[in-house]
Amino acid sequence: MTIATDDLETLTDRASAGVAFDGLRIDEEDGNYVLETPDNEWHDLDEAALREALEACEEYVTNWRYWQETVGGEGTARRAFLRWCEHAPIPDADEQTTTTDGLAVPARYDALRDGIDRQWGQLSITARFVDVDDPDGERVYDLWHVDDADSDLADLEVYDDPRDAREIATYDEDGRYRPLKTAPTLVSGWAFTGLSGAELVETVGFLYPATIANWHRELRGNLDVDHWTETAERQTGIYDVIDELPREAVDWMAEACCVDSQCLRRRKWEYDEDDDVDVDGGDGPFPCREPCSLVIAAARKWAILESEEEHTYELELTTSELNQLAELIDAVAEGRTDEIREADVYDGANRYRARYLRAKRVGEDGLEATQVDE
Amino acid sequence: MQALVIAAHGSHLNPDASDPTYAHADTIRETGAFDEVREAFWKEEPHFREVIRTLEADEVFVVPLFISEGYFTEEVIPRELRLDDWDPEKWDSDGTSASQATLEADDVGKTIHYCGPVGTHDAMTDVIVQRAETATGDPDVGEGVGLAVVGHGTERNENSAKAIEYHSERIRERERFDEVKALFMDEEPEVDDVTDFFESDDIVVVPLFIADGYHTQEDIPEDMGLTEDYRLGWDVPGEVDGHRIWYTGAVGTEDLMADVVLERAADAGADIGDARETVRDIAGSVADADHEPSAGTGAGD
Numbered sequence: 303m304t305i306a307t308d309d310l311e312t313l314t315d316r317a318s319a320g321v322a323f324d325g326l327r328i329d330e331e332d333g334n335y336v337l338e339t340p341d342n343e344w345h346d347l348d349e350a351a352l353r354e355a356l357e358a359c360e361e362y363v364t365n366w367r368y369w370q371e372t373v374g375g376e377g378t379a380r381r382a383f384l385r386w387c388e389h390a391p392i393p394d395a396d397e398q399t400t401t402t403d404g405l406a407v408p409a410r411y412d413a414l415r416d417g418i419d420r421q422w423g424q425l426s427i428t429a430r431f432v433d434v435d436d437p438d439g440e441r442v443y444d445l446w447h448v449d450d451a452d453s454d455l456a457d458l459e460v461y462d463d464p465r466d467a468r469e470i471a472t473y474d475e476d477g478r479y480r481p482l483k484t485a486p487t488l489v490s491g492w493a494f495t496g497l498s499g500a501e502l503v504e505t506v507g508f509l510y511p512a513t514i515a516n517w518h519r520e521l522r523g524n525l526d527v528d529h530w531t532e533t534a535e536r537q538t539g540i541y542d543v544i545d546e547l548p549r550e551a552v553d554w555m556a557e558a559c560c561v562d563s564q565c566l567r568r569r570k571w572e573y574d575e576d577d578d579v580d581v582d583g584g585d586g587p588f589p590c591r592e593p594c595s596l597v598i599a600a601a602r603k604w605a606i607l608e609s610e611e612e613h614t615y616e617l618e619l620t621t622s623e624l625n626q627l628a629e630l631i632d633a634v635a636e637g638r639t640d641e642i643r644e645a646d647v648y649d650g651a652n653r654y655r656a657r658y659l660r661a662k663r664v665g666e667d668g669l670e671a672t673q674v675d676e
Numbered sequence: 677m678q679a680l681v682i683a684a685h686g687s688h689l690n691p692d693a694s695d696p697t698y699a700h701a702d703t704i705r706e707t708g709a710f711d712e713v714r715e716a717f718w719k720e721e722p723h724f725r726e727v728i729r730t731l732e733a734d735e736v737f738v739v740p741l742f743i744s745e746g747y748f749t750e751e752v753i754p755r756e757l758r759l760d761d762w763d764p765e766k767w768d769s770d771g772t773s774a775s776q777a778t779l780e781a782d783d784v785g786k787t788i789h790y791c792g793p794v795g796t797h798d799a800m801t802d803v804i805v806q807r808a809e810t811a812t813g814d815p816d817v818g819e820g821v822g823l824a825v826v827g828h829g830t831e832r833n834e835n836s837a838k839a840i841e842y843h844s845e846r847i848r849e850r851e852r853f854d855e856v857k858a859l860f861m862d863e864e865p866e867v868d869d870v871t872d873f874f875e876s877d878d879i880v881v882v883p884l885f886i887a888d889g890y891h892t893q894e895d896i897p898e899d900m901g902l903t904e905d906y907r908l909g910w911d912v913p914g915e916v917d918g919h920r921i922w923y924t925g926a927v928g929t930e931d932l933m934a935d936v937v938l939e940r941a942a943d944a945g946a947d948i949g950d951a952r953e954t955v956r957d958i959a960g961s962v963a964d965a966d967h968e969p970s971a972g973t974g975a976g977d
Contacts (some may be wrong), residue, residue, distance in 0.1 A: 378732050468698060472691050479691040485722045507730060511722035516731040526783055536755065538745060591726075595719050599688060 326362035364439025379518035443502040447490035467508035513588035528592035617671035626650035679712035684741040684922035686717030703934035709951035724756035736939040743795030746833040758782040771835040772796040776944035789944035811945035816853035822876035829860035871917040886928035
């Protein structure tokens with residue numbers, strides 16, 4: 303490993319104003335320099351001696367150069383995310399303390415030679431040195447689907463333009479449109495390799511829009527959560543009705559739409575500040591700060607449906623037929639209908655079983671039932 | 677640093693609805709005029725609500741990819757962007773003359789230049805003309821040809837019709853086409869009877885819509901009698917009542933739309949350098965020499 307002459311010059315230029323970054327500390331005292339790393343201290347260095355001493359702690363120097371010169375953007379979500387990618391400590395909003403315990407520079411440098419893997423929803427991100435044999439501190443990032451973690455790169459479609467991620471994010475494996483980018487239906491079979499930090503953040507931004515920004519806000523304790531009641535009351539036009547959705551229906555809605563099997567964002571919004579939704583919010587790394595547009599659109603339908611009165615109906619069913627109705631609902635709700643084998647008549651949601659039930663119990667006007675409460 | 681946000685409707689159901697938004701954003705990215713360019717949507721992600729926080733720039737130009745001033749541009753987008761001091765009065769518009777308003781976004785502490793919609797900008801007139809050129813494949817189209825500019829109409833708001841009439845009048849004043857008419861889907865004069873309104877044998881029909889969808893690809897071609905069933909497609913030109921109808925689709929898909937977005941941002945103070953020339957090179961030139969430059973001439977500047 304070597305330090306470029308330019309880097310030494312830049313660093314010695316900055317030294318007079320003081321440098322303190324990731325364990326590297328340089329201060330000027332009466333024309334001489336003090337250099338510190340967690341492992342060593344040098345005092346009374348003139349400029350030539352400082353350069354010599356810096357050569358002895360080159361990992362700290364190239365690390366400083368990568369973060370302060372290449373990445374920059376102090377306080378941005380982009381920088382915090384890239385630091386998360388390699389388990390580096392992430393500064394608090396005050397830039398003085400760190401919110402997370404991270405690895406020190408030598409441990410990170412060891413790990414970056416092999417590549418450091420992190421998971422972001424269904425994404426697997428690897429941070430690594432550009433040059434593994436003679437690392438100069440420059441990192442690049444590889445990105446692919448977690449299901450492809452063990453795949454040979456030659457078997458994957460390889461991309462390097464972040465904008466290609468838009469097409470990947472648009473359709474599921476059956477070719478159906480994915481209106482919700484954070485649904486756990488991202489297709490596999492692709493890879494982005496050798497991305498710069500900025501390109502990685504842009505690519506993740508196309509696959510999971512705004513997740514990095516909201517994660518960063520949560521990390522800093524300033525995530526602005528809008529609970530259900532605030533979000534619903536804000537709506538106008540055709541969505542004006544959604545604040546009429548009954549309290550318990552909001553629980554059912556969250557169970558229907560917002561659990562991990564449907565969306566990888568971790569729900570932080572509740573019914574209101576003092577009234578939690580009685581459904582698990584999920585375990586993902588990035589938060590959901592308000593009901594999304596899909597939930598709003600579905601809530602409109604449910605608000606209208608829930609405005610109907612309940613009635614008591616009488617209909618003839620065997621016990622097995624009653625159970626079969628539950629099986630059918632369950633199969634559709636779990637997206638399981640495609641998996642049920644054609645001849646598996648033991649499954650209540652089998653197509654022939656459903657057609658038989660329809661032939662027997664469903665007339666031209668629907669299920670043959672009589673309202674008995676009027 | 678300055679950033680551009682293109683704010684569009686998007687769709688929960690149609691994956692193609694956002695294509696023009698992405699295409700125009702990409703064209704502007706190529707110019708390098710903005711440090712960041714971001715697409716934002718009402719029905720897709722990033723949502724209007726969360727787009728500003730994804731930007732590092734302190735100065736953000738938001739251009740709505742909508743046709744008219746109305747519910748979305750005056751109410752929904754500013755509310756979702758958290759432009760708390762917004763009031764439609766700040767545009768001081770007669771329905772087609774909004775330029776921009778400078779505001780703060782409450783959640784991020786950034787300066788937001790909230791621009792009027794692309795559909796009412798003067799440069800949109802050029803895009804309609806260019807669509808007539810690409811639809812006919814004739815860069816000099818005009819002589820002996822009628823042009824119908826088609827809009828939705830008043831179903832939602834009166835400004836929808838105003839935008840159509842505004843551009844129709846501007847094109848008429850150029851005296852390039854023999855006839856220019858504004859037609860509507862749900863009010864008189866109706867696009868259903870398109871051939872009744874023209875004497876010219878050739879009629880170019882340009883729908884002033886942002887994205888292709890149900891209206892432009894199903895309703896309008898069937899209503900005009902270009903095809904019995906949109907799924908069968910139609911000829912360009914197609915024969916209707918002895919006229920030849922040149923109809924392709926939503927004007928919003930035209931490459932030159934990126935120029936309108938840029939002009940909106942420039943009118944609001946964005947430093948775009950020579951980006952407009954780059955975009956016009958990419959999009960191909962508008963082949964009418966007599967058109968006046970749009971920048972600085974629009975009402976509301």
